[in-house]
Amino acid sequence: xxxxxxxxxxNIGIESIYxxxxxxxxxxxTDSEPxxxxxxxxxxxxxxxxxxxxxxxxxxxxCYNYAPEYLETLAVYRKIATxxxxxxxxxxxxxxxxxxxxxxxxxxxxxxxxxTHTGFWLAKYPDAFVINGDKPIIRFINDRVFVxxxxxxxxxxxxxxxxxxLKAVCVLFRGEENLIEPIEFKRIFPxxxxxxxxxSDRTAAEKTLSLLKKFGESVEFYTMNCNLDxxxxxxxxxxxxxx
Amino acid sequence: xxxxxxxxxxxxxDEFAAVPVGEDASKFHGMLKMNAVSADIxxxxxxxxxxxxxxKYLKEKYPDSTDDEIGNALAPFxxxxxxxxxxxx
Amino acid sequence: xxRLTNPELKVIRFASEDVIATSLYYAPSAAFNxxxxxxxxxxxxxxxxxxxxxxxxxxxYSVSNIYxxxxxxxxxxxxxxxxxxxxxxxxxxxxxxxxxxxxxxQSYNAYSYEGGLYTNGVTYYDTYWQ
Numbered sequence: 001x002x003x004x005x006x007x008x009x010x011n012i013g014i015e016s017i018y019x020x021x022x023x024x025x026x027x028x029x030t031d032s033e034p035x036x037x038x039x040x041x042x043x044x045x046x047x048x049x050x051x052x053x054x055x056x057x058x059x060x061x062x063c064y065n066y067a068p069e070y071l072e073t074l075a076v077y078r079k080i081a082t083x084x085x086x087x088x089x090x091x092x093x094x095x096x097x098x099x100x101x102x103x104x105x106x107x108x109x110x111x112x113x114x115x116t117h118t119g120f121w122l123a124k125y126p127d128a129f130v131i132n133g134d135k136p137i138i139r140f141i142n143d144r145v146f147v148x149x150x151x152x153x154x155x156x157x158x159x160x161x162x163x164x165x166l167k168a169v170c171v172l173f174r175g176e177e178n179l180i181e182p183i184e185f186k187r188i189f190p191x192x193x194x195x196x197x198x199x200s201d202r203t204a205a206e207k208t209l210s211l212l213k214k215f216g217e218s219v220e221f222y223t224m225n226c227n228l229d230x231x232x233x234x235x236x237x238x239x240x241x242x243x
Numbered sequence: 244x245x246x247x248x249x250x251x252x253x254x255x256x257d258e259f260a261a262v263p264v265g266e267d268a269s270k271f272h273g274m275l276k277m278n279a280v281s282a283d284i285x286x287x288x289x290x291x292x293x294x295x296x297x298x299k300y301l302k303e304k305y306p307d308s309t310d311d312e313i314g315n316a317l318a319p320f321x322x323x324x325x326x327x328x329x330x331x332x
Numbered sequence: 333x334x335r336l337t338n339p340e341l342k343v344i345r346f347a348s349e350d351v352i353a354t355s356l357y358y359a360p361s362a363a364f365n366x367x368x369x370x371x372x373x374x375x376x377x378x379x380x381x382x383x384x385x386x387x388x389x390x391x392x393y394s395v396s397n398i399y400x401x402x403x404x405x406x407x408x409x410x411x412x413x414x415x416x417x418x419x420x421x422x423x424x425x426x427x428x429x430x431x432x433x434x435x436x437x438q439s440y441n442a443y444s445y446e447g448g449l450y451t452n453g454v455t456y457y458d459t460y461w462q
Contacts, residue, residue, distance in 0.1 A: 048353070055353035058272065078352050093351040135351070186255045190274055193260075194346035198268055205264040206251055213253060273345040281339040305336040313336055320339040327343045 006030040008089050008137045008148035009163060012080055013037035017045070020069035021076050025151045027161045035087070038079035040072050048074045077135070077152045081197045085207045089139035089148070090215075091197035094169070096131040096147045097121045098160070102167035103131055103147035104240060105138075107195045112172050115154070117226055120233035133158040138166065138215065145218050168220040168240040175225025178232045180239030183223045185216035192221075245291045246324075247331050250275070252282050261285055275329075284320060288330070294321060 001016050005028040013034030014021060022029075048071040081091040094107030095114040099121070106114050114133075121128045131147050134154025139146050145166040153159035170180065171188055185192070189212075196212060199205055222240055226232040248267035253260045259282035261275040262268075277285070283304075287297050294317065301313050324330040348354040 051350055051353040055349050058349045059347075059354070074352050081352070091351065093348075093354060186258065189255060189260060190276065190344045191347075193262065193274060194348065195351060197351050198262075200266055200269050202249075202265040205262075205268055209251055209253060209262055209264075269349075272349045273343060275341055275343055277341040278337070278339065280337055281341045284339055301336055305334045307334050308336040316336055316338050320341065323341060329343070 004030050004032060004034050007150050008084060008139045010084060010087050011035050014076055015039035016072055016076060018069040018072050021073045024073055028151055036083045038076055040075045044075040045071045082199050082204050084137060085204055089137050090208055090211050091135055092138050093135055093195040095133050096136040097128055098131050098164050099125050099128040103164040104167055105147060105169045106172050108172040112174060114172060117172060117232055120230040123230060124233040129160055130158045131160050131162050131164060166219055168222055170222040170224050170236060173225050175227060178226050178229060178235040180222050180224040180236055183221050185221050188221050244293050244330060244332055246288045247329050252285060
């Protein structure tokens with residue numbers, strides 16, 4: 001299939017083998033001419049299969065036999081994430097929630113509880129919504145940092161086609177009590193680096209690091225220990241807006 | 244002797260970070276945090292060299308340190324890199 | 333005075349190799365490969381059981397006589413509680429858990445600020461049900 005989407009304010013052409021990625025992108029389809037085009041081949045899908053096996057082994061969890069249609073969606077996003085670097089944007093693994101016109105990104109390794117914490121926000125704040133529950137795009141526009149919804153939003157497939165200014169990034173840990181604290185970027189840098197897309201191409205990798213350093217200088221960072229008490233949402237929101 | 248992976252070294256203010264780039268990023272899934280001296284030594288190890296050459300470089304840069312002091316600092320550092328599989332001997 | 337200070341270095345290993353491959357993902361069109369009496373595998377939960385045909389009133393399929401359930405992480409486990417039911421997203425399968433109980437727990441450690449794996453004294457569990 002050949003179609004165009006608009007993500008993070010950039011128009012992207014997609015040439016895919018299967019229809020699944022088109023269905024997934026339905027909220028982002030555009031008629032506008034693309035700024036760049038990504039196309040997928042069978043070897044890209046094979047690459048994603050190998051990556052999923054390798055990743056599962058690295059994380060010590062079972063690996064499932066993913067369908068090629070699903071793997072193609074990952075191949076497309078990988079190419080998009082690389083292309084967006086040249087538009088001052090990068091992909092982050094985290095859950096992005098919006099409230100009162102501001103976005104908050106919660107990041108942590110898989111399984112720590114980003115989805116659960118996001119659910120607490122939605123329950124506590126009726127006006128909150130999820131920009132992207134798994135892999136939002138972070139983009140610099142005129143030196144301001146924005147969080148962008150994309151179709152690639154994890155197993156719950158919760159995302160909004162929205163671009164909002166980023167208020168803060170919060171790194172989540174499991175803990176006995178809900179407790180949030182600001183942290184200097186340089187202390188949390190390794191963990192944040194571990195949660196962004198790191199391309200293997202040298203130029204793209206150096207561009208990523210350059211954006212990440214700018215990110216660290218532009219955004220507030222927090223760490224939060226959180227438990228399964230829904231009050232975690234209030235603690236997080238108040239902590240990131242403490243004047 | 245040289246670094247096994249290609250790193251970009253970033254100045255984070257009061258410390259440095261070395262992040263693998265290029266194809267090596269798919270082999271080493273991590274990064275190094277270090278002080279300025281380590282970053283400097285790592286720069287020397289990007290090209291093929293040997294402990295004596297690095298020792299000489301440090302002696303010229305830190306003339307008030309004795310050979311023993313430099314040796315006692317450099318040897319464990321190189322051993323740490325070897326142990327972490329970051330150095331090709 | 334130009335004296336050498338001790339070189340300090342810490343190696344930090346990331347929690348994942350690749351963030352595009354890291355999240356478990358449920359692809360409904362691919363995952364639903366069960367027929368009655370055989371095993372069913374989604375991308376994050378695995379079990380064996382019997383499945384009815386699609387029931388619009390129930391909002392999907394129902395699966396019963398479930399056994400050998402495994403889920404890969406706690407977020408997925410949240411829905412698997414004894415005595416309740418869990419709807420598999422995307423294809424609307426309802427899993428009846430009323431006859432099941434937890435049989436095994438596997439611990440894993442939390443992650444430090446540094447991004448690497450370490451034990452902070454608190455242990456979390458993946459729960460396996462049967």
